Amino acid sequence: MRRPIGVIDSGVGGLTVASELVRQLPKESIIYLGDTKRCPYGPRPKEEVIQYTWEMVDFLLSKDIKTLVIACNTATAFTLDQLREELSIPVVGVIQPGARAAITSTRTGEIGVIGTEGTISSKAYVNALKQINTNIEVRDLACPRFVPLVEKGIVSGEEAYNVVKETLQSLKQFSNMDTLILGCTHYPMIRHLIHEVMGTTVTVISSGEETAREVSTILGYHKKLYRGTNDAQHHFYTTGDVNVFHEIASRWLEQKVDAVDKIELNTVKSLGRT
């Protein structure tokens, strides 16, 4: 029996992580659950985020996942340690992989981080970076205009470029900064614009790409990579509108997405955990 990789997110942002998993690990099946109905998690109290995350986790555990990816910065910040403690399968979040990749990449020791206001004010990336190397200089910036832009599908052209340019202006003063972490799962969709604005001297790190890489590392380390020859099968669940999710998923994954189902999470919870 082939066990899938489980991916949870507060909405559609984690699809960029799922997309990287599909690209880097084409033999693996993926089950994705986006809690679009209650998205975003960023402004919610910690206890609520923890409860919602557990509801998603319980649903995926009922699907016999072999590893769990928390493709949501807020949920990673609040639940990663707890989930690692309590689950018997490997759990990977989005923050540490991005931080580690930035540390591998930087030569100057000055790293930028951009994300939503919630992620930036949580200092989750700063802490992850400093935990590994206390001498790293971190320049962080909240970019509240990026997510609405991406969700509206405005990912190229003059309007998108101008928003990116205006937003990142204040980071450009740090001429020693050679690495920039995209600390939000939506940002890979405008990576080319961010790269253009920051210039060729700055390496842009996508947390999603690096998270997929670490899932590969952890699964390889635990000898849990799929060794068979059957085609991968992916399944998507949303708590919100199926059609909207379907449209975004097909676009972001650059492939036809057949299996999208709507679920109710609180019902699942009472079934999944006792």
Place this chain on the structure above:
Amino acid sequence: MRRPIGVIDSGVGGLTVASELVRQLPKESIIYLGDTKRCPYGPRPKEEVIQYTWEMVDFLLSKDIKTLVIACNTATAFTLDQLREELSIPVVGVIQPGARAAITSTRTGEIGVIGTEGTISSKAYVNALKQINTNIEVRDLACPRFVPLVEKGIVSGEEAYNVVKETLQSLKQFSNMDTLILGCTHYPMIRHLIHEVMGTTVTVISSGEETAREVSTILGYHKKLYRGTNDAQHHFYTTGDVNVFHEIASRWLEQKVDAVDKIELNTVKSLGRT
């Protein structure tokens, strides 16, 4: 008590991996053992490589290492699975991290691998890449002139550039190849020349750099990263000439290396394992 990261290699090549560990994980102490007396391992029979590797491992286990890095392509190919099976600490080799990083990096799906004749003929990188993604096209090339060059200290200038250019000529025909793995721990010393010859469209992946990154991942995952504030202390052991080792280690690590000791491995073996 602070436990060090153990690094073994057939000689000095693994110092590029140690150097990356020092750079990426500056709080961690490292114990390095290079079996310079019996280097290289490449031409030796498999059984001999396994025996020599176990002798090194036993010595490092007696130093209470918290994780083992096999910074030698030959030893990784022959002993990684066995060591993971038998040791209770995490074991990381140099092949899989390079392969995974290349898969993360490539957009065309065509990846080059260069290494010693032993590593290339073992197909270890090809197998590691194909195991993750059967559709990857691999272009591999043995570069027997690179190690002698680096060990003589000829890492820049016309002679070095010409050797690199002539050697890599046959890879240049693969215009779709966008990623090149340095499948030998010596090659990072001439990375700039390889990059110059291959051009800006090819991303050069250093196995050593990526191995250090995965050590960070695995230690982070197992909550084994050092959390204290004491300075790191490194210790080097060689089975060969201490002065030669000392000179190379100081040069490659770009810092003064104080603690280098000579040891006899067969004696250690009879003490270390019963």
